[in-house]
Amino acid sequence: MRRHQLHPADTNGESVLATGLGAELSARLFESLQRSGQRLNAEQYVRGLLTLPGRKTLRNIAAQFDGVAAQQRVHHFISTSPWDWMPLRRDLADYARQTLMPDAWVMRPTVIPKSGLHSIGVGQHYLPDVGRLVNGQQAVGTWLASAQAALPVDWRLRLPERWLESPLRQRANIPDGAMPGTLEECVGEAVTEVAAAGNPPHCPVVVDADGVDGVALVRRLSTLGIQSLVRVHPDTQLRLDRTALPKYGDGERAAGELTTSLTRLRQRVNPGNSRTTASVIPVVAASSSRGASLLLIRRWSPAGLPDERLWLTPAGTSSLASVLALTRLPDIVARDFAAVSERVGMRDFAGRSYPGWHRHITLACIAHLVAVLGPGDTPRSTRG
Structure with missing residues (x-):
């Protein structure tokens, strides 16, 4: 079985798609989309994230398609279409674990500054490293990381109280089960998802989040049989x-x-x-x-x-040397978020739709993968 390393310096997404890698990834990562039209929309959206200059807003991505009907189709696909983003994320994580040899899961929050109050989840968040409040979204990313590179595979968006009140909740299409959560609760949800995915013993969890009860989290991960560094x-x-x-x-x-x-x-x-x-x-x-x-x-x-x-x-x-190697992985995550994720639009969704944010960021995760695999690295199937 041939495995692949991420190459963070190589971010020429268009040349990667041209090799046919996009077709194989589509078969692997979009198979949960039941309709051929949905799979086509997903491929086109990822291509837009990879190739369009400037901000990858929904409006800018939709503008690449000819005709009002085509643009409306893209808006519908992201904002109101009923497809579930979680199967895509699980398939992405499964693909990455099998082919990219990650050393650990890394969970790390990020704040995405916004100028107004209309984008989904926007609120006031205190940033300890700059010592002030920032207006924006806060989300917890789950990454698969190695000493070479990191790939985002899941995100949890914090929802301030005002987003759970009527009529804003209904306008944003926030599901009934979504609750206002602390950063610690978002990290806990991410841990639960990793455990449910069947975390292998060789892939520990690294949590780099200020404001989380580290002692309690290490204990919880230990009871789940997961090696951790918090x-x-x-x-x-x-x-x-x-x-x-x-x-x-x-x-x-x-x-x-x-x-x-x-x-x-x-x-x-x-x-x-x-x-x-x-x-x-x-x-x-x-x-x-x-x-x-x-x-x-x-x-x-x-x-x-x-x-x-x-x-x-x-x-x-584990050995001290291997633990210290894990402490460096959040720096790899921060580097690749700035170098790759931001380039494929991870910060750019400006809509009010809660499902729209999750669908956009899921496809941005896939664009991140395509951007860093490198042209000519056509992966072979590892299933079966």
Whole structure:
């Protein structure tokens, strides 16, 4: 079975489609669309995301088709047609897992700034890295990532309270089951979807989200049998694991303070081609001194400067070098979101339709895949 690596530098989508790769991907990824017209619309929409210059709004994509009827068909296909986007996302994830050799699932939120209040899900969101409120959409992306590249396969859109009130809810066609959710709840839904997909043992989950209860999330993933690495806030209260560190006290201490003060627990490792120093501290949850043992991990630069991010992972699940390699994957996600996802319109949907947003972003995920596979890399079927 031949497998393929993502090539993030190669984003010539049109040349990829010209090789016939688009036809095979269509057969694999659009098979859940029952009508041939729907499959054709999906192919044309992806082509528009890949080839149109500028913003990939629904209006701009529809304008590439001749005739008012054709443009109306595109609007209907995205905004009001009843096709379900989740089967496409699951087929995309299945295809990527079988052919692109990802190292982990990565869950990471993003805020998409918007100038007005009319786009679906728009609200005020606080961004810790810039220290201010931003008007826009907030969504949690689920990515399949390796040291080479990352591919988005699922998204959860946060809905502020005002979007669940009448008549805005009805105008946006928001389903009855959708509820206003916190960032943590969106991450939890993403975890549930990954677990339901039958996460393989070799593919851990990395969660890089500020404001999530990292201890609780690591515990939840452990009960699901999934290896995990979860970002924690420096103020998170933890206790040293006395079974591993019997000579140390077990009072509650902030995670950030533990990593800066316990210099004896730093060690040299080699995650890849560069030597790295890391704090590796056995801890348990602050609520219990006898809970499951965790490792608190923080990278340090050769100059002795700490990485801003701190991580928790279950103790004894994998080598330190492999865990440190996982801490770098969110940077790959951020890079490829900027380099590829934004180019294929991931941020550009400006409509009010909740189903429309999900359908647009699903097809943008597929466009991201086509953009980075590279011309001439025709994949072979891995089914059967």
